[in-house]
Amino acid sequence: MNKMRIQWATEAQDRWRETALYIRREWGALALRKFKEKTEECQDRLEDFPELGKVEPLLENRNRLYRSLVLGELNKIIYYIENDTIWVVDFWDTRREPKNQADGLK
Numbered sequence: 001m002n003k004m005r006i007q008w009a010t011e012a013q014d015r016w017r018e019t020a021l022y023i024r025r026e027w028g029a030l031a032l033r034k035f036k037e038k039t040e041e042c043q044d045r046l047e048d049f050p051e052l053g054k055v056e057p058l059l060e061n062r063n064r065l066y067r068s069l070v071l072g073e074l075n076k077i078i079y080y081i082e083n084d085t086i087w088v089v090d091f092w093d094t095r096r097e098p099k100n101q102a103d104g105l106k
């Protein structure tokens with residue numbers, strides 16, 4: 001079986017970058033390195049097992065089947081699968097109100 005490829009939407013990239021900057025500022029370079037490594041591990045797992053993430057309940061009424069994969073304790077990668085591509089469309093902070101984040105995803 002071929003690996004899927006992962007494509008990040010600009011908004012998801014921006015939210016990930018904001019989170020990375022916050023981690024660097026609050027907890028330092030080591031915490032940032034661990035966050036980056038965890039992101040890479042999640043991407044590697046998704047490439048091999050694209051349906052690994054659970055169906056995201058807050059997005060079930062959408063026209064696509066959105067899945068989420070928890071990254072560490074405080075973040076979720078929101079994605080859907082189309083053909084041979086995993087589209088990462090958002091990056092949620094699990095400390096924030098989930099419904100507001102879901103409503104923000106178009």
